Amino acid sequence: MGKTFSKPEALSSNMTHYCPGCTHGIVHRLVAEAIDELGIRGRTVGIAPVGCAVLCYNYFNFDFQEAAHGRAPAMATGIKRVRPDLIVFTYQGDGDLASIGMGEIIHAANRGEKFTTIFINNAIYGMTGGQMAPTTMPGQRATTAPTGRDTALTGMPIRMANLLKELVTPGYVTRQAVLNPKQINKAKKAIKKAFEYQVAGKCFSFVEVISTCPTNWGLTPLDALKWAEDTLLPYYELGDYKIPE
Amino acid sequence: MAKVLMKGNEAIGEAAIRAGCKNYFAYPITPQSEVAEYLAKRLPEVGGVFLQGESEVAVGYMIFGAAGCGERVMTTSSSPGISLMSEALSYIAAAQCPAVFVNIMRGGPGLGGILPSQGDYFQAVKGGGHGDYHLLVFAPDGVQEAVEMTMNAFTLAEKYRGPVMILGDGMIGQMMEPVEFPDHLKSEPSNKDSWATSGMDKRKSDKRNLVRSLFLDPTELNQNNLTLKAKYDRMKKEEILYEGYNTDSEYKVLIVSYGTMSRVCKTAIDMMKEEGIEVGLLRPKTLFPFPEEAVFTAATKESCKAVISIEMSMGQMVEDVERCVKGQRKVDFYGECGGDIPTPEKIVEIIKGLL
Secondary structure, three states: OOOOOOOOOOEOOOOOOOOOOOOHHHHHHHHHHHHHHHOOHHHEEEEEOOOHHHHHHHOEOOEEEEOOOOOHHHHHHHHHHHOOOOEEEEEEEHHHHHHHOHHHHHHHHHHOOOOEEEEEEOOOOOOOOOOOOOOOOEOOOEOOEOOOEOHHHHOOOOOHHHHHHOOOOOEEEEEEEOOOHHHHHHHHHHHHHHHHHHHOOOOEEEEEEEOOOHHHHOOOHHHHHHHHHHHHHHHOOOEEEEOOO | OOOEEEEHHHHHHHHHHHOOOOEEEEOOOOOOHHHHHHHHHHHHHOOOEEEEOOOHHHHHHHHHHHHHOOOOOEEEEOHHHHHHHHHHHHHHHHHOOOEEEEEEEEOOOOOOOOOEOOOOHHHHHHOOOOOOOOOEEEOOOOHHHHHHHHHHHHHHHHHHOOEEEEEEEHHHHHOEEEEOOOOOOOOOOOOHHHOOOOOHHHHOOOOOOEEOOOOOOHHHHHHHHHHHHHHHHHHHHHOOOEEEEOOOOOOOEEEEOOHHHHHHHHHHHHHHHHOOOOEEEEEEOEEEOOOHHHHHHHHOOOOOOEEEEEEOOOOOHHHHHHHHHOOOOEEEEEEOOOOOOOOHHHHHHHHHHHO
């Protein structure tokens, strides 16, 4: 029997710095598999965010640029406009995309920029140490919300896929999760589809991925998966929010 | 090529196209919006990219992205907009990407006003964004020089792999002057394949390129800063530009002035010459690198008793002039920055007060 499973060419051999139980590694692999399967590695440029994935270029194996906090969609716009033949994606967390970078993502999506955004939503700031994110759940404790998120003071969590769906400009907007194998398989299909839309020059494509942060949630990896299932998924409903005509 | 009559802002847009820049991202702001309006019409004619971004913040990163994949790219703005782009300027300098930024200065601080000013000298020359970086800064004194400097800026941005700024003012942007576009561009060999994220297929390489500004290892960060410093030191050796006016005379006073302000000073110098009063002008054409030795030499000429920096600011370049004169002469300052440019008569009065 031949080889049935191997590391995607689009992933590097470097050891990641991610915490045990973090789902970044899974999503990296899904992105890399999609890039390999579409044969686009030689013309792909990734944009790294600020946050836990700031060093994600160390784990991929193709051209990469590193953005300032929240600015990845503007950089991707710059690249894609001057080099439409390149395949461009941003990989951003919830502090990066839904807080400081809200303006950039909304306008890039609304212009229908032909790049792909992978949005990791784990309802907290990871890299800086568990501060409250725009996506933090009501009552969820964070280092800057020590008694839990008070929605009377900070509003309700932002649902990015729901928000982007409302733009009139056509696009592909989906919310997936990577909490169990079934979800991971579905997320893989969605990520690949997002890149396919880009390869076809069709539209902006956005894949929100509900992820975990055991370290900053103060949970074991298994408990983190369960907490995400029980707490995040009822509020962040999975599925396709928008499909281009 | 024959001369044409053009508004400064439009001439800058045309100069970029003539320099082979087909990519332009900008956000509207007075008094430079005509660059964007001109290029919105012209770039599609030459198969180029025009995009109005949602903010100067975003535009700064559109420039960063485009520059990072190795394409010639420019933006234009005015003072408050440049403040917003200064974040990106720091990143672009750190990541060593070539890009051209034009600042058609207006009065500040805050919203200030929309009339000409030179209040952004510190911002352009001393930083603006965070960290140890410099821009190569050109200071045109009119439409012709704005065109030549813009065209040259792309070559130098690539030579030094960094952002270059054209520091004009609302007068240069708004006025019309006869202008001739140079036929020949200086070119430098390209090393883009060694760093730009142009795609491995295009480079026919299996080595990927990274454009980044994060260096968590202190040795690596220090090395990046040393690399930048080496470029700035090289600029000081190779790129300094300045003009002397009436500096062959036995001038008693040396004016140091740049851009629009220097043209008023020239008129004042001519007026005083008719009265038998000799005054010299040293006009920096690059503000970084600053013509340090030229200022020192002109200030310490035996006949020269006093030095004055005249600016459309409350006193910014004067700090560099003082630094360069090294205490050998008294350095005075005169400036206005509400938008009314000092008249030649006012300059004459100020100079006579020094004699």
